[in-house]
Amino acid sequence: MERGAADLDLGTVRAFVAVTEERYFSEAAARLGISQQAVSKRIAKLESDLGARLFARSRSGTDLTEDGRAFLHHARALVSIADQALEVLRGRRRALRADVLDTRLASIDLIRAAFARVGGALEEDLRHVPAYLEPVHLLVSRDHPLADLRKVEMERLSGSTVWMPGNHPESEWAEFYRSLSAAFDIRIDTSGPNFGWDYFVEEIGSGERIGFVGERCRLPWHPRTVQIPIADPAPLYPWSLLFHPRNQHPVLARLIRFVARDLRPFDPRHQWLPDLDRAAFSG
Structure with missing residues (x-):
């Protein structure tokens, strides 16, 4: 009965090449960073998969059998191709994909990663770094x-x-303004319609309504509106950089360092934050 083709384990092939070049299982183990027993198991598996004995042991080390010598060239080629494939992916310059809630908000200036308010437990194993108090x-x-x-x-x-009108009831920004409302006896009117920033600014400029906006929010220009800072205390909207721990993009670490470096900590004497955000932005 004809023997079926074996799917070679690259780890066993690497062990074979290492033993061939080092001549001792112990030296091959040190080179590969594994135990000598693990090397022996890999060689045994490779010989089983190939149906051939590859090494003959002696006091002076290990020597290749005739089958081993026949396999060596192909084994080195397999390892070389695998290493080249890994190097291509590791060295590939991939763009770091990032996202913001709205191109008119302050977070667009920090990147241009997703920036948002955390305000509690994160879903899906996300991580966050405090980025900016607006x-x-x-x-x-x-x-x-x-x-x-x-x-x-x-x-x-x-x-x-x-x-x-843009405060969706389940959003993190709506929760922020509910906390602000409770702390300072301010009613937040979320009634619509919500037709975007242009409509919002037009309504403020042409009537008696007032609104809250971020300091660095890029509002559409309107001749009838005035933007005024709030003080004593100044309410701050807490932006954080959100990322997934499996994201190993090389630029992400640099972005995190950049964001953390420029963060100005929360000053409770003159500023206000919801209780949920204070710990992350203090100190």
Whole structure:
């Protein structure tokens, strides 16, 4: 009965080449970083798969049998091709894919990885690095009583209604503004319609509504709107860099170092963060 073709284990082939070149199983084991017993098992498996004896042992080491000499050239070729394939993938310059929630938000400046607020336990084994604390500003029309102020103290907003139609109820940003609302007696109006930034700015500029926006949010220009910093305390939106631990892209480590280097820590004397975010952004 004809013997079936064997699927060669590359690890056993590497062991064969190492023993051939080192002549001792112990030296081959040290070269491969495994035990001598493991080398012996790999050679035994290879000989079983090939149906041939490859080595003859002696006091002076190991010598190739006739079958071993016939297999050596092919074994070296297999190992060389495998090493070349690994080197191609390891050295390949792949683009680091990154994402942001909206091209008008401050996170676009940090990369241009996904940036978002964590605010609790992450799903799918994701990791995060605190990236940026963005001050929240007030957006009002030029006719609003607060429009001429250089800054607005938080207590002056107590009892106000702030219009934020883009706050999806299950989103991390909606949860942030619910915490802000509870802390400072501010009502967040999420009623629509939500037709995007242009509509939002137009509505603020042409009426009595007021809104919250990030300091570095790229708002559409409108002649009837004014953006004012909030102070005493200044509310901060916490952006984090999210990534998966299996992502081994070489640029990712550099991006993480860049983000961590420029982070300014939270100052509880003059700034406000929800309790969920304080630990990550303090110190």
